[in-house]
Amino acid sequence: MIVIKIGGSIVDGLHESTMQDIKALINNSEKIAIVHGGGKEVTRIAERLGKEQRFIVSPGGIRSRYTDKETVEIYTMVMSGKINKEIVLMLRSNGINAVGLSGIDADIIRAERKKRLVIIDERGRRVAIDGGYTGKISKINASLLFSLLEQGYTPVISPIALSDEYEMLNVDGDRAAAYIAGALNADAVIFITNVDGLIMNDKLVTSLTYDDAKMLLPKIGFGMEKKVLACTEALSMNVKEAIIASGDRKDPISSALRHENCTVISNGRR
Numbered sequence: 001m002i003v004i005k006i007g008g009s010i011v012d013g014l015h016e017s018t019m020q021d022i023k024a025l026i027n028n029s030e031k032i033a034i035v036h037g038g039g040k041e042v043t044r045i046a047e048r049l050g051k052e053q054r055f056i057v058s059p060g061g062i063r064s065r066y067t068d069k070e071t072v073e074i075y076t077m078v079m080s081g082k083i084n085k086e087i088v089l090m091l092r093s094n095g096i097n098a099v100g101l102s103g104i105d106a107d108i109i110r111a112e113r114k115k116r117l118v119i120i121d122e123r124g125r126r127v128a129i130d131g132g133y134t135g136k137i138s139k140i141n142a143s144l145l146f147s148l149l150e151q152g153y154t155p156v157i158s159p160i161a162l163s164d165e166y167e168m169l170n171v172d173g174d175r176a177a178a179y180i181a182g183a184l185n186a187d188a189v190i191f192i193t194n195v196d197g198l199i200m201n202d203k204l205v206t207s208l209t210y211d212d213a214k215m216l217l218p219k220i221g222f223g224m225e226k227k228v229l230a231c232t233e234a235l236s237m238n239v240k241e242a243i244i245a246s247g248d249r250k251d252p253i254s255s256a257l258r259h260e261n262c263t264v265i266s267n268g269r270r
Contacts, residue, residue: 001031001149002253003189003239005177005230008038008083010194010247019094021251022154026096031149034091034098034156035180037173038083039065045082046074056119059126062229063222064134066117067170072133076102076168079158087156099153102160104168106144109176111135111161111169135161135169137176140183149184174230182237189234190256191227192247197263198224208265210235231265241266 002025006014026032042065043053051074054066067075080102091098103109114131121127148155159176161169174191181189198205198220208216213232220228224244231242245262249255256262 001184001186002033002257003177003181003184003186004032004034004253005174005189005191006034006036006087006247007191007193008036008042008173009040010192011036011038011083011087013194014090014192014247015250015252017250018247018252019090019096021253022091023094023096025253026154032154033145033149033180033184033186034087034154035173035177036079036083036087036156036158038079038158039173041083042075042078045078046071049074056117056129059118059120061218062225064172065170066129067133069133072168072170075170076160080104080160084156084158091154091156097153098156099148100156100158102158103171103176104160104162107139107141107162108144108157109137109159109161109171109179110139110141111137111163111171113163113165113167113169133167133169135163135171137161137171137179140179142180142183145180145184172226172230174226175233178230178234178237178239178242181234181239181242185238186234187240188243188257189231189239189241190243190245190253191230192245192252192256193227194246194248195224196246196249196261197244198228204261205263206259208263210265210267213265228265235265235267238267 245256
């Protein structure tokens, strides 16, 4: 069982072999679920609609989108509409029996709405702000995903969550992939992005333990820090390994599973 997270910025830049690579794995009896991102496209369309986007930084150095009511509506429209269906079309055109879903459908992703967020302001001070429509993932409907997988479908899931008050919530795509991988008892979760993996001191980090990754987190820059955090979360839920790899390489999924030109974070602890 493999969960693949496809970053929104790489969807149009995936290597031409990617879909056939996924199909070959499925034909070899591998079950695959896909989670996708799309933050850059959300920002682009929001700005075209005249809605300026605001980004905040947590005390732990994690950068994220501030999601008010209008933004969560745009986020849902772009993620669950445009991007989700583009990926489904790519898979279907390559003979893969994909089904597009949002986290709202059948409670695939449940989350608690964050009432308050603590952020670092422009002056470097810790301040509390309203939580908006951002969620902390609380539950995954694994039974539905297992049912689809057993019937030969490949679920493609957008990271929109349902709150206990039945509101749409923005949840981070990398962390959604981690939680889904944990709920499905996945052997691996692969984060496909536009670089080979974690770069430190201008060098690709090819392997890390869980403990190594946790210690490195404060030193990792914006963007990649969420992926490494999601890797550690997946491993803490007993996923065997988490991999960060480029989607611009030939057969990117099977190449990542062979640990070629990527970052592999394993559950070995010192």
